[in-house]
Amino acid sequence: MKAIVLKDFGDTDNFILENNHAIPEPADNEVLISIKAAAFNPIDYQMRQGKTERKRMHSPILGREFAGVVVKTGQSAHQFKIGDSVFAASGSMGSNGTYAEYISVPELILAVKPENISFEEAAAIPGASLTALQCFNRLAIKKTDAVFISGAAGGVGMALIKILVAKGYQKIIVTAGNEESKNQLIKAGLKEEQIIDYKLDNLSEVIMERNNGQFFKHCIDLAGDRMSWICAQVLITNGTYTDVTALTTAPAREELFHKGAVIVNISNYAYSLQKNYHYYGEKLNEFMQLMSALAITPPAVFNVGPLAVETVKRAHQLLEDNLTKGRKLVMQID
Numbered sequence: 001m002k003a004i005v006l007k008d009f010g011d012t013d014n015f016i017l018e019n020n021h022a023i024p025e026p027a028d029n030e031v032l033i034s035i036k037a038a039a040f041n042p043i044d045y046q047m048r049q050g051k052t053e054r055k056r057m058h059s060p061i062l063g064r065e066f067a068g069v070v071v072k073t074g075q076s077a078h079q080f081k082i083g084d085s086v087f088a089a090s091g092s093m094g095s096n097g098t099y100a101e102y103i104s105v106p107e108l109i110l111a112v113k114p115e116n117i118s119f120e121e122a123a124a125i126p127g128a129s130l131t132a133l134q135c136f137n138r139l140a141i142k143k144t145d146a147v148f149i150s151g152a153a154g155g156v157g158m159a160l161i162k163i164l165v166a167k168g169y170q171k172i173i174v175t176a177g178n179e180e181s182k183n184q185l186i187k188a189g190l191k192e193e194q195i196i197d198y199k200l201d202n203l204s205e206v207i208m209e210r211n212n213g214q215f216f217k218h219c220i221d222l223a224g225d226r227m228s229w230i231c232a233q234v235l236i237t238n239g240t241y242t243d244v245t246a247l248t249t250a251p252a253r254e255e256l257f258h259k260g261a262v263i264v265n266i267s268n269y270a271y272s273l274q275k276n277y278h279y280y281g282e283k284l285n286e287f288m289q290l291m292s293a294l295a296i297t298p299p300a301v302f303n304v305g306p307l308a309v310e311t312v313k314r315a316h317q318l319l320e321d322n323l324t325k326g327r328k329l330v331m332q333i334d
Helices: 042-048 052-056 119-123 126-139 155-166 179-187 203-210 226-234 250-258 269-273 278-294 309-320
Strands: 003-006 015-018 030-039 065-073 085-089 102-106 147-150 172-176 195-197 216-221 235-243 262-265 301-306 328-332
Touching: 015 309, 030 119, 042 052, 042 309, 065 102, 065 119, 085 119, 085 126, 085 278, 119 301, 119 328, 126 155, 126 216, 126 235, 126 278, 147 155, 147 226, 155 172, 155 179, 155 278, 172 179, 172 203, 179 195, 195 203, 203 226, 216 226, 226 235, 226 250, 269 278, 301 309, 309 328
Parallel strands: 147 172, 147 216, 172 195, 216 235, 235 262, 301 328
Antiparallel strands: 003 015, 030 065, 030 102, 030 328, 065 085
16 A cells, blocks of 8 residues: 655654555454545644654554545454445554555444545544543533633634534633634634734733633643643633643643642543543544534645645644644545
8 A cells, every 4th residue: 555654753854655555454343444534633743753742653654533434344343334434533543544545443433424524524523523522521611611722723622612612602712823713713603802813922911801801710722832831821720721732831830830720631542542442433423413413514624635745744844834724634545
């Protein structure tokens, strides 16, 4: 099979195309998928750079979510049949990453692709939706609670905001980086005054002003680094700081400690470490039921290109430069 392989940590020049990579053989409880679309995530370039996320790598083929068609099943895999269209967040649970023509995964992590969405839209759903759903379920946010969300125009932020807006939450303030991202957030249901440019020098003051000078009960940090410090500044004493990045700074951690903050770490791969594969398929189906019940739309997608080194390099650069503009980056694989 064709696959884009990372030959070493570093810049995007380390990606190469292999035309004769071995097609994986599904294990007993696995299915083999012909990938039709793969999505890109920030963890992809963080792995490529050799950051802490590289510990989650199990294959030199990167990529962690996909949509495709079942082409072969293991002996004990009976949930899907050949020809079924499916999608999943494979993480490190697959035979390889998703920058490839095929992947073998545990059948329990899969969900059936709805007929009314494309393979590209389906590939854009699972990773972000599972993280957003975990945030929503674990935090138990009250509708009277003020919520600040950093990095809101990314995949997780868009999914979470769509859930919150659809369920009637109104006390939400977020950050975004450009007009395209802002427009996507408005389409998701936010008002213009709820969106703040994260590049402002006096960002924490502006965030507080938009919340009538009040601190926030919840800060959900989808960006990390500088934004972790901003979150720590605007969080109320004994408030909840939700970390989705593991990129908090030392000053932020100190401030959160001084405020006696409750810290919630959101980690989707935690369940895979326990081989709790059922969690992924179950929660993906739960999110799809929410989408239907609340009329939540699929993510806006940007098809970066076909399975090729240049496509992968371009996608990684767009992610690193924060130029996704509120869209999920996907790669079409024929």
